[in-house]
Amino acid sequence: MAIEKKLDCVILGLLAHEELTGYEIKNRIDKSLKYFWNASFGSIYPTLNQLVENKLATKRCVKDGNRQKNIYTITKEGKNHLQVWLRQPVVKDELRYETLLKVFFGNEAGAKQTIVQIKSFKQKIEDELPYLLFAKENLEKHMNQDKTHQYYLLTVIFGIQTYQGYIKWCNEAIKILGKE
Amino acid sequence: MAIEKKLDCVILGLLAHEELTGYEIKNRIDKSLKYFWNASFGSIYPTLNQLVENKLATKRCVKDGNRQKNIYTITKEGKNHLQVWLRQPVVKDELRYETLLKVFFGNEAGAKQTIVQIKSFKQKIEDELPYLLFAKENLEKHMNQDKTHQYYLLTVIFGIQTYQGYIKWCNEAIKILGKE
DNA sequence: CTTACCATGTAAGGCGTTACATGATTCA
């Protein structure tokens, strides 16, 4: 189990806090991490099997009425793996912004078309920002309940600040391109 | 040739401006796009072959002394492909920030360790920021020479603003975690 | 009764990186 595979560490990180099913892991990622990380069921379930194979987690089948759930628990080795990864220097932070690509090549499509793309980007950001602001309020309210909240809050603040910067940039860019 | 493959469009975008070799394409990407996109030789060369196969570009062999170069030129169809892509709504803007992941799971490693990661992130940003500032100055100086410069400048401004926001966040985060 | 959500998984295929392999040129 190579340490380079991030999804392992993401899942272990979530399991370090609480036991979870694959489905719940997907939810946690979509709710809290999606602003800087994402994963699909097609990668989560196979990865969970690998974690069990490598004894970094254990699987427990639970019957909930007629429905079967697999609840995963982190092991000592899993916690150790997570610790090692957390202490290692970051390998790569990666941005893949298609919007920026389209702005970069904007001369080919013209200012009008580029403004359309920027406005659409701005809209997406403005739609998502309220969720981040809501998350911030919530975390601040329940700050004392869980030590993890402080760390979650930091990532939320990162998101808010970045998004507000994006909106500012969008406005500037639209103004500059509008002058043509 | 599916429109979803971004590297095609990146290369076509660069070729729309000037004829280039694979090696030069790699350089352009590393110099100007790396803040929001990247690519390796292992993907660039095969993609160039595909572009030629699909008649979106042509290949011309040139002898430079004893050395062989392949110079690629965009075709009409290639320009059309690029146009179509530029007009399509953005499919996905994607962030994969390992640093944020390590902050999110910071409770597992503790405040001290998390601060180390944030400081290292800050350092990287501070190291790269001068190149962006330099690029900005340069582009502003030669603004009239090429209409593409305006668009390049917008992406540079995006980078500068984002990076300055990151540094601000790093300082706040270090302060908050330092209080523990 | 049907929609949304809970829940798990597989298969195909794409995209991309790293490492390997090769060789010319330029400059110190």
Place this chain on the structure above:
DNA sequence: TGAATCATGTAACGCCTTACATGGTAAG
């Protein structure tokens, strides 16, 4: 003569997404 840069390419392999496939439960 050795390092850096110019220049091209392949092979192995990993990671991930999409689409497919299945079925229970809850609420309206």
